[in-house]
Amino acid sequence: MANMKEIARMAGVSLGTVSHVLNRSAPVREPLRRRVEEAVQAAGYQPSALARGLRRDKTNMIGMVIPDVTNPFFPAVVRGAEDTAFANGYRLVLCNTDNDHSKELVHLNELRTYLPSGLIVIPSDFSDLTRQAESYQRSGAAVVCVDRLPRRWHGDSVTAANEQGAHAATRYLIQLGHRRIAAITGPLHLTNSEQRLRGFRRAMAEADLPIAPEYLQESSFDLAGGRSRALLLLRMLPRPTAIFGGNDMIAMGVLQAIRELGLRCPEDVSVMGFDDLDFAALINPPLASVLQPGYQLGATAARILLDRVHGDGGPARHIVLPTELRIRESVAPPRASEAGAGKTRAGGARAAGRTTPRSRKKQ
Amino acid sequence: MANMKEIARMAGVSLGTVSHVLNRSAPVREPLRRRVEEAVQAAGYQPSALARGLRRDKTNMIGMVIPDVTNPFFPAVVRGAEDTAFANGYRLVLCNTDNDHSKELVHLNELRTYLPSGLIVIPSDFSDLTRQAESYQRSGAAVVCVDRLPRRWHGDSVTAANEQGAHAATRYLIQLGHRRIAAITGPLHLTNSEQRLRGFRRAMAEADLPIAPEYLQESSFDLAGGRSRALLLLRMLPRPTAIFGGNDMIAMGVLQAIRELGLRCPEDVSVMGFDDLDFAALINPPLASVLQPGYQLGATAARILLDRVHGDGGPARHIVLPTELRIRESVAPPRASEAGAGKTRAGGARAAGRTTPRSRKKQ
DNA sequence: AGGGGAGAATGAAAGCATTCAATCCAATGC
DNA sequence: GCATTGGATTGAATGCTTTCATTCTCCCCT
Numbered sequence: 001m002a003n004m005k006e007i008a009r010m011a012g013v014s015l016g017t018v019s020h021v022l023n024r025s026a027p028v029r030e031p032l033r034r035r036v037e038e039a040v041q042a043a044g045y046q047p048s049a050l051a052r053g054l055r056r057d058k059t060n061m062i063g064m065v066i067p068d069v070t071n072p073f074f075p076a077v078v079r080g081a082e083d084t085a086f087a088n089g090y091r092l093v094l095c096n097t098d099n100d101h102s103k104e105l106v107h108l109n110e111l112r113t114y115l116p117s118g119l120i121v122i123p124s125d126f127s128d129l130t131r132q133a134e135s136y137q138r139s140g141a142a143v144v145c146v147d148r149l150p151r152r153w154h155g156d157s158v159t160a161a162n163e164q165g166a167h168a169a170t171r172y173l174i175q176l177g178h179r180r181i182a183a184i185t186g187p188l189h190l191t192n193s194e195q196r197l198r199g200f201r202r203a204m205a206e207a208d209l210p211i212a213p214e215y216l217q218e219s220s221f222d223l224a225g226g227r228s229r230a231l232l233l234l235r236m237l238p239r240p241t242a243i244f245g246g247n248d249m250i251a252m253g254v255l256q257a258i259r260e261l262g263l264r265c266p267e268d269v270s271v272m273g274f275d276d277l278d279f280a281a282l283i284n285p286p287l288a289s290v291l292q293p294g295y296q297l298g299a300t301a302a303r304i305l306l307d308r309v310h311g312d313g314g315p316a317r318h319i320v321l322p323t324e325l326r327i328r329e330s331v332a333p334p335r336a337s338e339a340g341a342g343k344t345r346a347g348g349a350r351a352a353g354r355t356t357p358r359s360r361k362k363q
Numbered sequence: 364m365a366n367m368k369e370i371a372r373m374a375g376v377s378l379g380t381v382s383h384v385l386n387r388s389a390p391v392r393e394p395l396r397r398r399v400e401e402a403v404q405a406a407g408y409q410p411s412a413l414a415r416g417l418r419r420d421k422t423n424m425i426g427m428v429i430p431d432v433t434n435p436f437f438p439a440v441v442r443g444a445e446d447t448a449f450a451n452g453y454r455l456v457l458c459n460t461d462n463d464h465s466k467e468l469v470h471l472n473e474l475r476t477y478l479p480s481g482l483i484v485i486p487s488d489f490s491d492l493t494r495q496a497e498s499y500q501r502s503g504a505a506v507v508c509v510d511r512l513p514r515r516w517h518g519d520s521v522t523a524a525n526e527q528g529a530h531a532a533t534r535y536l537i538q539l540g541h542r543r544i545a546a547i548t549g550p551l552h553l554t555n556s557e558q559r560l561r562g563f564r565r566a567m568a569e570a571d572l573p574i575a576p577e578y579l580q581e582s583s584f585d586l587a588g589g590r591s592r593a594l595l596l597l598r599m600l601p602r603p604t605a606i607f608g609g610n611d612m613i614a615m616g617v618l619q620a621i622r623e624l625g626l627r628c629p630e631d632v633s634v635m636g637f638d639d640l641d642f643a644a645l646i647n648p649p650l651a652s653v654l655q656p657g658y659q660l661g662a663t664a665a666r667i668l669l670d671r672v673h674g675d676g677g678p679a680r681h682i683v684l685p686t687e688l689r690i691r692e693s694v695a696p697p698r699a700s701e702a703g704a705g706k707t708r709a710g711g712a713r714a715a716g717r718t719t720p721r722s723r724k725k726q
Numbered sequence: 727a728g729g730g731g732a733g734a735a736t737g738a739a740a741g742c743a744t745t746c747a748a749t750c751c752a753a754t755g756c
Numbered sequence: 757g758c759a760t761t762g763g764a765t766t767g768a769a770t771g772c773t774t775t776c777a778t779t780c781t782c783c784c785c786t
Contacts, residue, residue, distance in 0.1 A: 001502075014735065015736085020774095026733095028734075028735080046475065050413050050416045050417040050476075050477065051741095051774090053413045053773095054411070054413040054741055054743095057741080075432040086459075091474075092457050094456075095449075111454075113409050113412040379745080379746090379765065392763095392765090411743070415744075417743080417772065418744045419771095
């Protein structure tokens with residue numbers, strides 16, 4: 001492919017002029033500009049992204065570092081980021097960390113050599129991002145943190161309203177009449193898990209409901225963890241009438257455990273998830289959940305990053321996107337014999353969440 | 364960050380020597396080599412990927428062009444490719460085309476300016492990849508096609524055994540005693556859809572079963588399409604006793620339609636999917652499906668690409684990875700009154716597929 | 727008509743690593 | 757002991773674009 005010198009020769013102008021036409025970095029008078037544009041057309045010339053990046057000390061790449069694309073929640077975040085980046089001429093380099101902070105470190109170090117404009121990171125467990133980000137920022141690259149934060153993070157971040165979401169979900173269960181509500185949280189060293197737990201606790205406290213310590217189980221964010229903790233919970237006496245899962249995978253595990261024990265959802269146990277993954281509405285019974293706007297999370301992170309690239313030097317922004325309760329058939333009032341004494345039967349609760357159909361997958 | 368000249372100065376050697384130490388491109392005697400390595404350490408030096416790529420006319424990036432990460436089948440492919448690429452020092456630039464060939468074209472053109480080592484592409488509808496790939500290959504970049512092929516594709520490819528998979532699935536339904544089997548295919552301009560249909564037809568032909576034309580429905584690869592086609596099929600008289608979906612999303616739509624009409628699966632209608640997405644085993648009833656090795660698809664594509672980069676100039680490779688039947692509760696023999704006259708009740712059929720638990724998601 | 731100045735165009739330098747032809751050295755062979 | 761050979765080392769050239777100091781034009785004003 002032709003290079004810029006070639007174009008300059010063809011158009012009979014200097015290198016600088018070609019560059020100025022290409023980048024609008026200086027006014028170029030009509031006749032020259034036209035000649036350059038025609039030469040570019042004729043040669044099918046495209047500037048080398050490498051040479052450009054080398055010279056400018058910055059490329060239009062954005063490093064996207066996430067635990068695992070294969071995890072059903074993350075693709076939406078990636079897609080949101082990619083769309084926004086793409087629309088602005090930026091490209092995403094995708095890195096999976098498997099939640100391993102040493103693998104994350106490798107990616108972070110490697111990525112630097114490409115001089116990306118910035119990084120969008122969903123931190124791994126025990127991430128060292130805070131320190132790494134400093135060196136990026138020193139070299140003018142922006143770093144935005146998404147979904148969960150590493151310890152001591154003070155930079156830009158975009159997260160979901162985990163606490164509110166969990167609070168609303170728990171409150172809904174309480175309004176339905178549940179009193180013995182258990183929770184299976186995700187790993188509590190993750191800020192999002194911890195926030196969800198806090199929301200759960202707050203709702204329970206506000207209703208003056210005690211939380212039996214054994215009703216609080218910590219699990220990994222997966223189906224197996226949810227299932228095993230649910231098996232424990234479901235065998236306790238008295239048995240909880242509702243279980244709040246730290247995410248939808250956990251909730252799926254709960255549903256599985258319920259089936260295995262010959263119990264029924266929602267008749268015997270109500271189940272609430274978190275994330276509202278696509279399949280939540282599709283399973284049987286449809287899973288009530290707290291919608292987390294994955295796409296928006298990614299898109300917003302990219303937006304902030306681009307603002308930084310374009311010179312926004314303001315203080316760190318901490319965007320918290322609203323969550324939304326999606327009520328579905330996996331939650332129902334407890335059996336009459338179980339209903340909280342004196343509690344009304346969730347008169348207004350039904351209005352708290354609406355079920356909106358979602359489906360737009362194509363292959 | 365320091366550059367190579369700096370390192371050369373620190374180590375008291377020439378630029379060339381530093382380069383040779385870094386790339387093992389020529390032997391360097393111990394004392395010098397040590398001095399260079401120490402200088403690299405001390406300065407925390409990392410070569411600039413941009414300068415390197417510029418000089419070598421090739422970077423260690425791989426363009427990964429897919430329809431949509433958000434589509435549940437693709438993340439596994441991406442992950443397979445990323446793992447293999449990463450293990451060999453390559454990085455993935457992710458591009459979503461939304462199945463739009465003009466968007467694909469934009470990506471393909473843009474990507475070129477990064478001088479990637481190659482491209483892994485799941486072609487969009489009506490992709491112009493065949494032509495684009497030529498120009499890549501001329502410049503020494505490899506292009507590998509995955510999952511489906513654009514028209515007239517003669518380059519490297521990695522696909523699943525779509526025909527065999529569909530054949531095995533259909534044969535299984537037949538062996539269960541079904542005779543009126545309908546199929547809802549994906550878009551038939553996609554090679555994978557078409558191959559699955561061919562497998563379906565072959566199995567039916569081999570059993571001397573006719574296929575009523577109205578039992579063959581074409582749909583988009585999504586839930587809505589599957590649902591609407593299923594509603595048509597389920598209202599036909601005689602009603603099919605089994606429906607084979609072109610992928611799992613379509614099959615999900617079928618299940619939904621069945622429920623809506625007050626029918627039951629598998630008692631009234633058996634349902635078979637294709638892909639074996641993670642949720643297939645988790646829904647109710649668990650969905651029988653044809654496992655497509657998404658991760659392997661991606662990993663193999665990356666493997667081939669790397670071989671090409673390392674100089675494999677052999678003829679185009681067309682890898683076809685085996686699919687595997689996953690029998691689950693969504694399929695069962697038809698009601699006794701429906702069973703094909705003279706057909707045995709699928710004695711050996713049960714052995715044809717085994718259900719293996721799969722779950723390893725973490726967040 | 728001459729001087730000044732704004733705007734346009736130029737081209738060399740910079741940014742960084744790789745490669746190759748040339749040089750250097752030591753050891754081997756005769 | 758000298759020439760030859762092969763391996764080790766060097767440094768200039770290269771790839772491509774952006775930037776900036778400089779030069780050039782042309783117009784306006786006095």
